[in-house]
Amino acid sequence: MSFKQIRPIPSVEDVLAREPLGAELAAIKAERDRMIRAVLTRADHRFIVIAGPCSAHDETAVCDYVGRLARVQETVRERVIIISRIYTTKPRTSGTGYKGMVHQPDPCGDSNMAEGIRAIRRLHLRALRESHLTAAEEMLYPDNHAFLDDVLSYVAVGARSVENQQHRMTASGLSIPVGMKNPRCGDLTVAFNAIRAAQLQHEFSYHGWDVQTSGNPLAHLVLRGAADLNGRPLPNYYFEHLMTAAEMYDQYSHVNQAIIVDVSHDNSGRCFKEQPRIALDVLESRRHSPVLRTMVRGIMLESFIEEGSQKPEENEYGKSITDPCLGWSETETLIKQIAELC
Secondary structure, three states, X not given: OOOOOOOOOOOHHHHHHHOOOOHHHHHHHHHHHHHHHHHHOOOOXXXXXXXXXXXXXXXXXXXXXXXXXXXXXXXXXXXXEEEEEOOOOOOOOOOOOOOOOOOOOOOOOOOOHHHHHHHHHHHHHHHHHHHOOOEEEEOOOHXXXXXXXXXXXXXXXXXXXXXXHHHHHHHOOOOOOEEEEOOOOOOHHHHHHHXXXXXXXXXXXXXXXXXXXXXXXXXXXXXXOEEOOOOOEEOOOOHHHHHHHHHHHOOOOOOOOOEXXXXXXXXXXXXXXXXXXXXXXXXXHHHHOHHHHHHEEEEEEEEOOOOEEOOHHHOOOOOEOOOOEEOHXXXXXXXXXXXXXX
């Protein structure tokens, strides 16, 4: 094999021992998990909003942003539950570009995954400590979830990973909601099969052990749009798409049937300014259908302090270095609109 060993990766035990969660934050996470679970099991009427930058590259700016979310959460707490989106891995279609904090703790520096693993845990702990909001992450590398398992309240499996068996089986062992995104080809049966797999028990290899999982009843569908054969975006957030997804749920024996709509990516054609319009369209669809009102449980959006995006070397505070994001002012306005309409 042509692998070159660069440095050892720290063990899960070592990383957690150096950066422990602590009893106070563990209690906050437990309560947040309870509330989010209640929404997805329809025991709570509130609407979920998962919001944050495309990729979290700057600890201070991310914590600043999450602190702003926490203040808005206080004003909308009767209608909306906000989950901060702190994604520290970035899948790259062509293999080039910034791959996330876990690869590059310094976005302008060299790759160092050993330090990146420690950096992402520090980031999540600081954000939770300062805001009391637990976060969502994308599970790009299933093995890395163990470094953050005690701090996260939501995990997304992306369009490129949703067909992967290791992702599906790892999701079956998590005790938090896992959103299965439809693949870029748009085939919803792929996502529904992923949900089914995640809700079943499995035995497989994980972190050097032969492990057995009990199945995850909180695995659910995330609609993120698709792309045609020429790469052009094909949205799947319209009323008809939502109804089709709801009807497809009836063909499977999934429990806790739920849909989250990603208003970015191919649903927005990667035009970040379209996200508020799409979010409000989803709410209008819920208003017109009792089925969708109970099944569509939330949205995801890409948002940061400053709108748009930049190159890493430009170093503008609070602006994405990957996909363009909605700015803070528009984000705050949108969340408050959602609280009024949901």
